[in-house]
Amino acid sequence: MPHYKKPDAGSWTQHYPELGTAPVDYTDSIDPAFYEKEREAIFKRTWLHVGRVERLPRTGSYFTKELPVLGTSLIIVKGGDGKIRAFHNVCRHRGNKLVWEDFPGEETEGTCRQFICKYHAWRYDLTGKLTFVQQEGEFFDLDKADYGLKEVPCEVWEGFVFINLNPQQTLAEYLGEFAAGLEGYPFGEMTEVYSYRAEVGSNWKIFIDAFAEFYHAPILHQKQAVKAEAEKLIGYGFEALHYELKSPHSMVSSWGGMAPPKDPTMVKPIERVLRSGLFGPWDRPAIDGLDTLPVALNPAGHRAWGQDSFEFFPNMTLLIWAPGWYLTYLYWPTAVDKHIFEANLYFVPPKNARERLAQELAAVTFKEYALQDANTLEATQTMLATRTVSEFPLCDQEILLRALHKEVGDRVKEYSDASAV
Template identity: 75%
Template structure:
């Protein structure tokens, strides 16, 4: 559906009438049976972001990912083979099902490099393409043909250096899945931003609730007022906050906002340490010396409204990958990995151009530390939300015009569940999908 700018007295939501304006049913975030359907209908059917190609710098480099969102115990290996192809396999030895790649604790993710993968139980070996190359005491087996026992592969493709996997062998190509937003982001210099700060937290809330928190800024002047100076916080709380632009393309969406200007117009708006280090929540003020980040160099999907006060874009690639670009030339990724109806693992990575001096290094560290505080404020609120909607005292909630992407998220997730149930010949027994 084409997108139209919001008129002065109009609404974003009216541009997508299929989303409706009625209260949204949040039973989809508290019903255990609905979560089980999401696991099958969404997380086993869609492309899932698992890392960057920089984690695989040479032939034989690998890392493992635990994938509880796909199924209990599911683990995969991502590796670069001799042809520089990134591949993914189930982390299972074909002999007796032992976990193939792990160190001291089988539940922990690991990384490294090797020529072959060797099972620590009976020493079966597999090459970087997953082929079985060695069987201990092979003549003890009955008509064993090693060609019949390769590692079981998982579909794996790369977009702009981001590695994705899909557990559905019949799914379409990744580039098609990324759609117009993906096409419109091609060429952004992600490969230049290889200095990484990572956070991981176990959150006692449904995975969709955390995405909800990051696709509206209606809460920002209230929840995050301590991140600004007292005078600036009071002004924001009084006048409110509205983003510059919203867009929806198929199952994906985006929100564009002001902020992140470098440096701010008034240094009194920020805290003393931010003035010293030229950094803060919006990242380092000083742009790195690379191509592709100036306003006239940005790909067409970035700052689509071409607003002069633009600060950041947040792209929500369904189901659980957020890609957030900041005007000074750095980016964030979020992933939300559900482990149950009321729990998920939140992963955040901050990517900067490698610093050239101490000041640049400290400015990046300040941004990373400030972000952590910001995210913890959201996470704390979400656990309070989960406990209360879990009582089912209230399950329908009104959403304002700025919360349009929340409507889209819950409707999209519900559509996937309904389609899956139809394909399985079942009817909706939970009544939990929004806008059904």
């Protein structure tokens, strides 16, 4: 993993000449036909993160995942052999959705010994085999071995569960050097989870764009700081510590997360009392794996390092904070101008009430900032849809945006060209 900083001359973008520096065409975020090609060329052919192993603590633990972008619903389940498997959530008899509760469009989770269809009671074991057919003698030459659940490739990296409808590579090969450089981080120790989920009226890439650059932070989030500090931040602007691309993935490393802040005027009274805030609890948890960081973290080796944000293409952000917690963002398209946004914050389980309150303060502070980021999205989408302007200049701090839109465009073109042959 290279350790370099931006030279005095040139820019981060110029480290990657294949990106160019021209304005970027955002038609890819408003064109319904392009969106349908994205579904086929990208989402149906790449590894997608669907959950953590902690959601499957024992044999028979399962959860469902609704994935409109793939046109399916999946069951993720842990078998008696300890293996995690994924199946299309469809009964092989008449196509009924197999696992659901009161409302078939809602996700569910639980523990069971077998899956039983609500319609005609066909049963399947935890490996997907069909084990029982109601009135089996009424069928014609039915071999149960031919009618198991349709399995979907499923692999696990560092406790993160991924699925892929049509894998071109193993998960490890796909995630590449960034993932290899993060192995050993104590993700499995951080099992206290706070989750947010919302339907957003924008293209999925627009929200990734919002989180993949911090150029906006001194402006959009200025009211979160005291006036004098906000004015200083606006005057300085923003400069990340490090950017790096390993196609199709990318990362940005930033300052922040210093605990406690040296300037007491920068924090609110409740933050001083609970020793927590946007950057998470100030007191690092006492667990193995935080003192010696994996090689992918803080690649610039900067003393003011606060967090690294990894964009695993196409729709997963993994953001690791220096004080010892992490979060994930997932962006699930439902239409060209809509998606489901999911955020999960992971902490080491608290040992007392103060630690619990510190985590809750971090979670609600995160929500406030995320709402500020999300507040721009639908306004952006509606104006892009006018097609008044389609190309936009991106600065050097927006290199991850440039890389994302190029990667999407390249993959759609490659798929379209191959389909035309």
